[in-house]
Amino acid sequence: MALERLAELEYPIKWLANDLENSTNNDYCYDGANICNKLLSNEEFKVVKALVKLLYPFDKATEILSRSNYTTLSIIVPTIEKLVYRLNNTDSDFDIINKVKEEILSNLSSQWSLLHDYGMYVSLLDPRFKNLSFCSNQYDEFVEQTEIDKYLALPEIETTEENNLVVWWKQRRLKFPILCILAKKYLAIPTSFVPSECLFSDASNYVTPKQN
DSSP states (O other): OHHHHHHHTHHHHHHHHHHHHTOSOHHHHHHHHHHHHHSOOHHHHHHHHHHHHHHHHHHHHHHHHTOSSSOOGGGHHHHHHHHHHHHHTOOOSSHHHHHHHHHHHHHHHHHHHHHHHHHHHHHHTSTTTTTOTTOSSOOGGGOOSSTHHHHHHSOOOOOOTTSOHHHHHHHTTTTSHHHHHHHHHHTTOOSOSHHHHHHHHHHHHHOOTTTO
C-alpha cells in the first residue's frame, strides 16, 4: 500500500531533506529546500498513519479474496462482517479519518446489501462457516428441515489453506447429494478478477505479436 510506504519513509525523507539543506553544495541545498517545501507536516503524517491503520484490514481482505488456490466466495460475508464490526468499533482523533470511516460504512451498506443473501447461502455451504456465527443477525430463514440438519450438526472445520472445500464436499457427496450440487455450483465462483487478470498478464510475456 503506497500510504503505508509513505508513513514508513517519513523519517528517512526528513533526514535526507535536513542533510541536503545543511550541505555546502548549493545544488544540494536547493534540493533540500525543495523537498522541505513539498513535505507533509508532522500533523499530516499522523493523519496518513491513522489512515493506514484504518485501511490495513481492507488491504489484507483484498489479498485473501484475490487468491485462486482456494474457494473465496464463501469467505466474503464473514470478511465484510468483520470489517464492518471493526469500523463500528473504531474512533479516531482526526475528523477526516472518521469521515472516511463513515463513507466506507455507507458504501458497504448500499453496495453489498443486494448480494448479501447470496453470500450467506454460499457461506452456509462452507463447513468452516456453516453455523453463520459470524453474522450479527439471525438467519433462520436459511435453514430448512432437510439433509441440511445433518450437515449443520457437523462441527465446523478450521479455516486453513490445507482444508480444501472441493475435496471435503467430494468425500461427502453421497451423504449430502443435494447440498453437494449446490456447493459445486456456488463455491467455485471467485470473488475477484485478479487471478484471471494475472493469467492474461503472464500470457502476454509469452505470446507476442511477432509470434502470432
